[in-house]
Amino acid sequence: MKILKFGGKSLANGKGIETTIQIIKEKAIRQERIAVVLSARGNATDELLEMLEKAARKETYREELTAFKAYQSQIATSADCLEEFTTLENLLQGVSLLGDYSEKIKDQIMSLGEIIAAKLVTNLLQKEGVNAHFTDTRSLIITDNVFGNARPLDLISRKNIINHFKSYNGTTVNIVTGFIGSNQNNETTTLGRNGSNYTAALLANFLDAEELQNYTHVDGIFTANPDLVADAKKIEALSFNEANELANFGAHILHAKTIVPLIEKNIPLRILNTFNSSDGGTIITQKTTAKGIKSISVLDNVVLVNLEGRGLLGRVGVDARIFKTLSENDINVSIISQGSSERGIGLVINASEASKAIVSLEREFENDFYTKDVNKISIIDDVAVISIVGQDLSEFHKPYNALIKNQIVPILFNNTVSGKNVSLVVKKSQLHKAVNVIHGQIFGVSKKINIAVFGKGLVGGTLLDQIVKSKIAILDKNNIKLNVFAIADSQHVYLNKNGTADNWQDTFSKEKVAYTVQQIIDYSKIHHLENLIAVDTTASKKFIHDYIPLVKNGFDLVSANKVANTIEYSFYQELRLELKKHQKNYLYETNVGAGLPLIDTIRLLHKSGESIKKIRGVFSGSLSYLFNTFSVEDIPFSTVLKQAEEKGFTEPDAREDLSGNDVARKLLILARELDLKHELSDISIQNLLPAHLQTISLQQFKENISDLDETFKHIKANQQENNVLRYVGDLDTETKILEVKLISVSSNSALGQIKGSDSIFEIYTEAYKEQPLVIQGAGAGAAVTARGVFGDILRLTEKL
Numbered sequence: 001m002k003i004l005k006f007g008g009k010s011l012a013n014g015k016g017i018e019t020t021i022q023i024i025k026e027k028a029i030r031q032e033r034i035a036v037v038l039s040a041r042g043n044a045t046d047e048l049l050e051m052l053e054k055a056a057r058k059e060t061y062r063e064e065l066t067a068f069k070a071y072q073s074q075i076a077t078s079a080d081c082l083e084e085f086t087t088l089e090n091l092l093q094g095v096s097l098l099g100d101y102s103e104k105i106k107d108q109i110m111s112l113g114e115i116i117a118a119k120l121v122t123n124l125l126q127k128e129g130v131n132a133h134f135t136d137t138r139s140l141i142i143t144d145n146v147f148g149n150a151r152p153l154d155l156i157s158r159k160n161i162i163n164h165f166k167s168y169n170g171t172t173v174n175i176v177t178g179f180i181g182s183n184q185n186n187e188t189t190t191l192g193r194n195g196s197n198y199t200a201a202l203l204a205n206f207l208d209a210e211e212l213q214n215y216t217h218v219d220g221i222f223t224a225n226p227d228l229v230a231d232a233k234k235i236e237a238l239s240f241n242e243a244n245e246l247a248n249f250g251a252h253i254l255h256a257k258t259i260v261p262l263i264e265k266n267i268p269l270r271i272l273n274t275f276n277s278s279d280g281g282t283i284i285t286q287k288t289t290a291k292g293i294k295s296i297s298v299l300d301n302v303v304l305v306n307l308e309g310r311g312l313l314g315r316v317g318v319d320a321r322i323f324k325t326l327s328e329n330d331i332n333v334s335i336i337s338q339g340s341s342e343r344g345i346g347l348v349i350n351a352s353e354a355s356k357a358i359v360s361l362e363r364e365f366e367n368d369f370y371t372k373d374v375n376k377i378s379i380i381d382d383v384a385v386i387s388i389v390g391q392d393l394s395e396f397h398k399p400y401n402a403l404i405k406n407q408i409v410p411i412l413f414n415n416t417v418s419g420k421n422v423s424l425v426v427k428k429s430q431l432h433k434a435v436n437v438i439h440g441q442i443f444g445v446s447k448k449i450n451i452a453v454f455g456k457g458l459v460g461g462t463l464l465d466q467i468v469k470s471k472i473a474i475l476d477k478n479n480i481k482l483n484v485f486a487i488a489d490s491q492h493v494y495l496n497k498n499g500t501a502d503n504w505q506d507t508f509s510k511e512k513v514a515y516t517v518q519q520i521i522d523y524s525k526i527h528h529l530e531n532l533i534a535v536d537t538t539a540s541k542k543f544i545h546d547y548i549p550l551v552k553n554g555f556d557l558v559s560a561n562k563v564a565n566t567i568e569y570s571f572y573q574e575l576r577l578e579l580k581k582h583q584k585n586y587l588y589e590t591n592v593g594a595g596l597p598l599i600d601t602i603r604l605l606h607k608s609g610e611s612i613k614k615i616r617g618v619f620s621g622s623l624s625y626l627f628n629t630f631s632v633e634d635i636p637f638s639t640v641l642k643q644a645e646e647k648g649f650t651e652p653d654a655r656e657d658l659s660g661n662d663v664a665r666k667l668l669i670l671a672r673e674l675d676l677k678h679e680l681s682d683i684s685i686q687n688l689l690p691a692h693l694q695t696i697s698l699q700q701f702k703e704n705i706s707d708l709d710e711t712f713k714h715i716k717a718n719q720q721e722n723n724v725l726r727y728v729g730d731l732d733t734e735t736k737i738l739e740v741k742l743i744s745v746s747s748n749s750a751l752g753q754i755k756g757s758d759s760i761f762e763i764y765t766e767a768y769k770e771q772p773l774v775i776q777g778a779g780a781g782a783a784v785t786a787r788g789v790f791g792d793i794l795r796l797t798e799k800l
């Protein structure tokens with residue numbers, strides 16, 4: 001025989017009840033031997049409780065009662081539930097008159113949900129030609145007198161069930177009320193939390209069933225709650241021991257008491273989805289998988305009780321008093337944590353028992369308050385427990401580090417000595433994000449990186465296209481899901497927590513909204529986005545002031561914008577202090593040499609103690625292109641400048657290049673990498689712009705760029721033969737002189753031979769004294785720069 005158990009959602013009006021009837025009917029037609037245990041339908045249990053509470057408060061419950069009756073009789077009007085409805089009315093009336101109720105009355109009312117469900121389903125099945133028999137467990141499962149959480153008396157209940165199933169056998173399908181029983185005085189009792197599952201497990205045990213099939217509204221047991229973790233995966237099989245661990249830590253389908261009767265007789269439990277009959281569900285047996293399973297479960301209706309006191313140190317019996325008090329008040333403790341200093345103890349209990357716990361503990365420790373041995377008993381109520389079942393401490397550093405990187409600092413953590421289980425208490429507001437971070441780390445399903453791109457111009461736009469093109473390959477190869485949740489320009493943002501579409505330009509123009517950076521930060525919080533990166537592909541002097549707020553709110557930074565590294569040194573320092581404080585990273589490899597690996601190389605040499613004496617070369621890709629081309633071709637300077645702009649080599653305002661400012665910024669960035677505390681004003685800069693072009697608007701400048709032609713024609717003509725023009729930077733760490741200027745060099749020299757938009761950096765160090773270390777290559781351009789920014793993002797993903 002198989003025991004089938006259907007939960008409330010499977011029995012709700014509409015698709016639920018229709019599918020359930022179909023499943024039972026098909027099995028009956030195939031002459032499978034089955035018995036069916038039912039919960040109350042839909043939200044009946046909650047509705048009954050609500051009506052009871054209202055009646056006890058002497059409030060009207062009429063509307064709810066009418067709705068309850070209408071809902072319950074909607075599917076089978078001919079079914080005779082009149083008796084139950086009348087009983088319900090009478091009981092509620094009595095409670096309303098008294099303004100109170102006993103646990104006994106409560107059990108009578110709560111039992112009606114299951115009785116009505118079993119009567120209606122029996123009726124529907126009979127109409128379909130199934131030989132269904134309504135089986136009221138109040139006459140079979142005999143319990144003790146603990147109303148609300150009654151314990152079945154094994155021998156008599158077993159005998160009753162066996163006898164009943166002997167009488168009603170063959171083609172009979174017994175439709176059994178879950179959750180309820182009666183005491184030896186024939187008074188209705190209920191079996192407490194998970195009561196219907198418990199009834200099904202008892203039946204399976206008493207009848208030596210070959211399997212218990214628990215029909216729910218989910219496909220089985222998952223690696224985490226799919227409502228919280230989109231990447232959660234179904235677990236195909238697990239052992240009773242593992243199920244027990246999960247049961248203890250929030251997997252509601254698997255209450256420990258429902259597993260014990262199955263373990264006793266080695267009866268497999270299969271969790272199935274009524275609404276997805278093709279899925280095989282999760283099977284739970286004695287067999288342990290070689291690797292062991294891992295699953296994350298959550299308890300979010302808990303509080304943390306904290307008992308603190310200096311006088312607790314070394315005192316014998318304090319813990320015993322705490323637990324005695326709690327147990328006398330029927331309060332279950334799920335997690336305990338005590339420091340070796342013994343100055344405090346933290347306990348996790350059910351939220352509903354918080355007040356009771358505080359009152360009873362305060363009473364117990366009343367004298368200790370006077371003697372000041374105990375100074376505080378407090379409750380932290382906005383907490384949740386995340387348990388990683390199947391996890392021991394040997395690999396716990398991975399999820400733990402990931403939590404810290406995401407600014408989630410667990411309030412408490414605890415592991416089991418035997419078995420594998422680590423539990424963390426976190427703030428409830430951080431629960432969603434924390435579960436996703438842990439899940440990503442443990443299952444390596446894919447690490448989701450949530451990216452906000454500020455600046456969607458030449459570089460930012462190219463970066464977004466590169467991400468669109470490569471994200472699937474990165475997911476396949478590196479298990480990293482790049483999720484661009486925000487794209488912003490100076491005025492608008494397009495936000496989507498699930499990532500922007502591949503045609504991001506269209507979506508941006510259709511769905512953009514005005515924004516502040518704080519709103520983007522808030523959005524990331526509301527949607528619990530983890531592993532946050534803010535990418536700055538603007539040239540904005542304003543946006544860099546949002547770096548610190550972003551860092552404080554959990555963002556790592558990647559920037560192509562040089563401004564943050566080149567404004568006053570005090571900001572440079574402050575930013576780094578905040579980064580350190582919040583354990584965040586800031587990568588800006590493209591600040592000097594676009595996609596060339598320059599900053600990393602300099603940093604590595606410097607860190608390793610190699611003394612860098614001098615860095616010189618052509619730092620600017622755009623100026624390189626300008627002078628490489630202008631020196632060898634007979635065309636006006638303004639024409640080459642336009643070409644450089646069109647090729648994306650220049651700054652958004654090319655005067656940043658021609659003024660020498662951009663090269664100076666690069667020099668300053670390198671100097672600061674070498675711990676020189678220079679300011680931009682310390683650099684000697686040769687400005688190539690005539691005064692009248694410096695102060696006009698960008699538009700006016702573009703209209704007047706031919707004003708540059710005569711000057712540069714003259715400079716070019718006044719060189720020695722075979723010489724070419726190069727705009728160079730020179731950083732001398734010994735003299736501490738930093739200068740950028742236009743020079744004329746032999747076309748045969750190293751500087752004279754560079755082509756296109758190539759930058760060249762000659763690095764002179766202790767080891768590279770005579771022959772410098774040379775890094776050369778494209779020093780500007782949207783594609784190489786975006787690739788460099790992308791490289792920084794990927795480098796960060798390894799750290800997250």
Ligand SMILES: NC(=O)C1=CN([C@@H]2O[C@H](COP(=O)(O)OP(=O)(O)OC[C@H]3O[C@@H](n4cnc5c(N)ncnc54)[C@H](OP(=O)(O)O)[C@@H]3O)[C@@H](O)[C@H]2O)C=CC1
Pocket residue numbers: 454455456457458459460488489490491537538539540542543560561562590591594621648649650651652779780781782785
């Ligand atoms: N080109 C190259 O070879 C290299 C460039 N870089 C750097 O890359 C950066 C981007 O250059 P590029 O793409 O050419 O510039 P663009 O002018 O093409 O694009 C700049 C983008 O930034 C946006 N923006 C401006 N201010 C803000 C703000 N406060 N908040 C959000 N977005 C803002 C602009 O929006 P809006 O249109 O609304 O103004 C625009 O979308 C620069 O800092 C540059 O120095 C670095 C290395 C090499």
Ligand SMILES: N[C@@H](CC=O)C(=O)O
Pocket residue numbers: 590591592593594619620621622623649650651657662779780781
């Ligand atoms: N305008 C800059 C672009 C990169 O920083 C340059 O030409 O190097």
